[in-house]
Amino acid sequence: xxxxxxxxxxxxxxxxxxxxxxxxxxxxxxxxxxxxxxxxxxxxxxxxxxxxxxxxxxxxxxxxxxxxxxxxxxxxxxxxxxxxxxxxxxxxxxxxxxxxxxxxxxxxxxxxxxxxxxxxxxxxxxxxxxxxxxxxxxxxxxxxxxxxxxxxxxxxxxxxxxxxxxxxxxxxxxxxxxxxxxxxxxxx
Numbered sequence: 809x810x811x812x813x814x815x816x817x818x819x820x821x822x823x824x825x826x827x828x829x830x831x832x833x834x835x836x837x838x839x840x841x842x843x844x845x846x847x848x849x850x851x852x853x854x855x856x857x858x859x860x861x862x863x864x865x866x867x868x869x870x871x872x873x874x875x876x877x878x879x880x881x882x883x884x885x886x887x888x889x890x891x892x893x894x895x896x897x898x899x900x901x902x903x904x905x906x907x908x909x910x911x912x913x914x915x916x917x918x919x920x921x922x923x924x925x926x927x928x929x930x931x932x933x934x935x936x937x938x939x940x941x942x943x944x945x946x947x948x949x950x951x952x953x954x955x956x957x958x959x960x961x962x963x964x965x966x967x968x969x970x971x972x973x974x975x976x977x978x979x980x981x982x983x984x985x986x987x988x989x990x991x992x993x994x995x996x
Contacts, residue, residue, distance in 0.1 A: 818858050822882065825854035829889055841896045848893045855882050855889075879916070887916040887923075894926045906930035921951050925958065932965040935972070940965055 815821075832847030879887075890913035897905040910927035913920050924947050932940035944962050948955060 815858060821854045821858055822885075825851040825885060828854065829885065829892075832889075832892065836892065836896060841899055845893060845896050848889050848896070851889055852886070855886055858882050883916050887913050887920060890916070891920055891923045891926070894923055898926050898930060901933075903930040903933045919950060921947060921954060925954070925961070929961060932961070932968070937965055937969040 828847050828851035832844045832851065835841075835844035835847060890909050894906050894909040894913060897903075897909055907927050907930045910923040910930070913923035914927070917923075924943055928940040928943035928947070931937075931943070941962065944958050944965075948958050
């Protein structure tokens with residue numbers, strides 16, 4: 809006999825979370841990012857209180873200690889919500905939160921291509937070009953169905969990095985020229 813006490817409110821909580829997620833999805837589509845984030849957050853609040861074992865007791869997959877933990881309906885919803893929140897933060901230009909929420913989705917599914925793409929874009933925007941490039945290149949190997957978008961982002965990031973490096977070299981070049989000039993003047 810199992811010592812798992814099923815949460816009698818779990819089905820209601822899941823249903824409410826689905827409704828909140830749907831409201832959030834619609835708000836996102838209409839461009840109301842603030843309302844979308846609020847509804848996604850509310851959906852998370854309903855889902856966070858549900859025990860994984862409870863969802864299995866309700867008919868989810870059984871837990872096999874030797875196998876990888878199976879994903880429940882709640883896990884799938886959490887992954888989608890975190891990934892969608894990442895999209896909202898990306899549209900707002902909040903790169904730190906884009907990465908944080910993408911990482912939460914990736915903790916549930918490390919192969920979530922949308923979350924990986926958003927994380928890479930945010931890393932690139934913060935100047936972490938090598939990390940962003942690595943994620944995007946791995947993403948191309950994993951699934952080339954989004955190749956045009958991934959290649960466009962790689963091209964954009966490489967152009968930004970090249971400009972940044974060029975500006976840095978110009979600044980450094982000017983510094984060396986000033987030093988040489990000062991040495992020449994002091995020797996005269």
